[in-house]
Each structure stands twice: as structure tokens, then as C-alpha cells.
Amino acid sequence: MGGRRRRAQPPPRRRAPNRAQPRRPDADPASRCTRQGGKAVVPLPAGKVLVVKNGGGYCAVSNRCPHLGLPLVGKTALFQGEVKGGCITCPAHGTVFSLETGAVEGEWCPKLPNLPIIGKGPKEAPLPVFKSRVVDGMVEVDA
Numbered sequence: 301m302g303g304r305r306r307r308a309q310p311p312p313r314r315r316a317p318n319r320a321q322p323r324r325p326d327a328d329p330a331s332r333c334t335r336q337g338g339k340a341v342v343p344l345p346a347g348k349v350l351v352v353k354n355g356g357g358y359c360a361v362s363n364r365c366p367h368l369g370l371p372l373v374g375k376t377a378l379f380q381g382e383v384k385g386g387c388i389t390c391p392a393h394g395t396v397f398s399l400e401t402g403a404v405e406g407e408w409c410p411k412l413p414n415l416p417i418i419g420k421g422p423k424e425a426p427l428p429v430f431k432s433r434v435v436d437g438m439v440e441v442d443a
């Protein structure tokens with residue numbers, strides 16, 4: 301006896317990547333985006349992320365349009381952004397964003413009139429894009 305007691309230190313925590321994979325395996329975005337242009341909205345700590353099957357892989361972008369923060373893919377049939385040619389069109393005001401880079405392709409808010417003084421609202425901004433990869437058939441997103 302008389303020896304000093306030491307507390308075992310827990311192993312250092314490693315930050316696990318955010319997997320865009322929910323608890324139910326059938327709800328995995330990869331399984332919901334099997335066809336070209338297929339979409340899945342996944343809640344992650346960074347916010348709702350939209351995973352889209354694009355070309356041979358998947359793209360992960362913010363589901364909030366940088367114009368007014370409206371969803372690119374919502375719960376109703378009216379709020380379903382169209383995916384075409386590697387881009388997604390905001391269902392609200394028609395801004396087209398590249399799924400690879402998030403850059404605005406074409407006119408900013410073509411469905412909105414250019415109002416005096418305020419123009420078309422907030423300045424043109426790209427859609428946030430997240431790195432993603434497929435690991436063991438699951439889409440992993442750095443968000």
C-alpha cells in the first residue's frame with residue numbers, strides 16, 4: 301500500500317467524420333439516390349445537407365439557398381429543386397447552382413423583378429458545397 305493511485309485516462313477522442321447515414325439503413329442517402337439526379341436531404345450538425353447523385357458519384361451541398369435561405373428540396377411537391385446537367389435550380393426564384401462548385405450559373409434570381417434600391421435582395425452568393433465520398437456503400441460528408 302502507500303503507492304500512488306493513478307486514474308486511467310480515457311483514450312483521446314477522435315473526431316469521426318459525419319456520415320450522411322441515418323440510423324435506419326434503408327434511409328441511407330446512397331440508397332435513396334440510386335437514379336441520376338436522385339436527391340436526399342440529411343440533417344447534419346452543419347445543417348441540412350442535400351445529397352444528389354451526379355454523374356458517377358454524389359454531390360453534397362447545403363439545402364438552403366444562399367439567396368433567402370429557402371430549401372432547395374422541401375417537403376412539398378412545390379419545393380423540389382430540379383437537377384439537370386450537374387446543376388440544381390432553386391424552386392423559389394430560379395437561380396441555378398453548380399452541384400460541383402456551388403457557383404451561380406446564369407442569372408441571379410431570374411424569377412424576381414429587379415426592384416429599385418434593393419434590386420433582387422441579398423447579393424449573389426455561391427451555394428455551400430461539402431466534400432463527400434462513398435465508403436462501404438455509404439455517402440460520407442464533411443459537414
Ligand code: FES
Binds near residue numbers: 366368370391395409
Ligand atoms: S430563395 Fe433561392 S433564388 Fe431566391
